[in-house]
Amino acid sequence: MLILDFPWYLKQARDARTRSKLKEYEGIAEKLDPKHWMEFREEQEFPLRLGSFRFWLNDNSVFGSLDAYLELFKERHHTRLRDFLGTKDKVIVDLGASEGYYTLKMRENSPRARVVAAEPNPEAFRILRKNVKENNLKNVVLSRAVISDRIGEVDFEIVQGMTQIGALKIVEDREWLKRNGIRIRKIAARSTTLERLLKSNGIGKVDLLKIDVEGNEMKILESSRRILKDIRKIVVEYHGEETRKQVKGLLKENGFRLLFEESVESRIVEEVFPSPCGDAYFENRSFA
Numbered sequence: 001m002l003i004l005d006f007p008w009y010l011k012q013a014r015d016a017r018t019r020s021k022l023k024e025y026e027g028i029a030e031k032l033d034p035k036h037w038m039e040f041r042e043e044q045e046f047p048l049r050l051g052s053f054r055f056w057l058n059d060n061s062v063f064g065s066l067d068a069y070l071e072l073f074k075e076r077h078h079t080r081l082r083d084f085l086g087t088k089d090k091v092i093v094d095l096g097a098s099e100g101y102y103t104l105k106m107r108e109n110s111p112r113a114r115v116v117a118a119e120p121n122p123e124a125f126r127i128l129r130k131n132v133k134e135n136n137l138k139n140v141v142l143s144r145a146v147i148s149d150r151i152g153e154v155d156f157e158i159v160q161g162m163t164q165i166g167a168l169k170i171v172e173d174r175e176w177l178k179r180n181g182i183r184i185r186k187i188a189a190r191s192t193t194l195e196r197l198l199k200s201n202g203i204g205k206v207d208l209l210k211i212d213v214e215g216n217e218m219k220i221l222e223s224s225r226r227i228l229k230d231i232r233k234i235v236v237e238y239h240g241e242e243t244r245k246q247v248k249g250l251l252k253e254n255g256f257r258l259l260f261e262e263s264v265e266s267r268i269v270e271e272v273f274p275s276p277c278g279d280a281y282f283e284n285r286s287f288a
Contacts, residue, residue: 002037002067004029008074009066014049021048029063037063038162047134052108056130058099058123060161065099065127068164072101078210078235079105081260081281086110089207089232094118095147095194095220096212096237099163100128106208107137116201118143120156120189124163141201146191148216149223156189167214194224205230212237218246228254232287239277247280256282 006026013019029037040063047054051073057065071077079085086092086106090113094103097117106115117132117140119125125144132140146156148168159165160183170184198206209231211217217236221228234256238244248258263278 002034002063003070004037004063004066005070005074008070009050012050012073014051017046018049025062025066041161053104053131054134056127056134058127058161058163060123061163064162064164068099068101072105078102078212078237078279080262080279083259083283084208084233084235084281086113086208089113091203091206092116092208092210093194093198093203093206094210096210096214097128097142098124098212100131102210102212103128103140104131104135104137107135107140112139113207114139114141114203116141116143116197116203118145118147118197120144120146121158121163121166122187123158123161124166127163143192143197144190145197146189146216147194147197147213147220148191149193149219151192151196152190153188154191155186157184157186159184165214168216168219170214194220195227198227205232207232209234211235215239215243217243218250221247221250225250225254228256229284229286232284234282234284236280236282237277238280241276244276244278244280251282255286256284259283 006022009022010019013022028040032040038061041060042062043059044057047056086109089110092106092113092115094115094117097103097119103115103117106113117128119128129142132142146154148154154168157167157170211220217238236247238247258280260281261278263276
């Protein structure tokens with residue numbers, strides 16, 4: 001279930017047009033059954049001025065975008081620990097960037113940081129690119145590739161209009177999607193490895209790596225063993241108990257220690273993401 005906090009959103013508003021639009025959205029949300037919040041569509045005529053930035057939302061899921069903004073800027077997903085705020089980091093990599101909220105948060109915390117953001121969902125990438133351009137962010141590199149364990153082309157699954165849903169394989173238990181007549185669509189996507197992504201951008205060492213890729217965590221980490229020594233900190237949103245164990249085991253084998261872990265309530269209805277998920281924060285003990 002999405003969580004919308006309009007009093008908080010209104011406190012973030014920086015101009016009258018944004019406040020007016022948020023109040024309009026609040027009225028619409030009050031009239032809708034929360035089960036249908038994800039389906040609310042509206043072509044956005046201007047970006048909302050929230051906090052330090054101007055945001056374009058997903059026309060096909062306005063409330064989904066507002067929920068994602070709240071996750072990063074209020075609830076501090078992926079940034080619970082002080083050392084993971086990015087304030088002292090020079091190179092930050094955002095895998096599973098979606099519409100760009102984590103990327104923008106990192107640039108707010110560290111304006112001089114170089115950020116590499118990868119997002120394969122074409123609709124999410126379109127909004128990510130708009131948000132980066134709207135805020136005139138420099139030194140931000142965008143990639144539309146699937147970051148995985150291979151270089152080439154792969155099938156990638158998306159749900160039309162829902163930027164929060166996209167994976168190499170979306171979970172089979174998806175009654176909510178079926179009930180609403182929403183179909184999963186396969187698209188051909190370019191795939192690359194984390195090592196190749198960094199090398200192609202002239203990056204040798206990474207201060208902070210964030211991974212939120214809906215089940216593809218182990219493919220990325222397994223294929224990155226050779227370069228893990230060059231990464232100082234990693235925050236991973238794992239999907240499923242088995243993946244949680246595998247991620248912790250692999251990173252421990254490669255010199256990382258677990259600093260903190262918390263479960264994350266799935267923000268999309270349980271039928272879409274039925275497996276437990278959470279954030280795990282790791283520090284490389286041997287980073288030089």
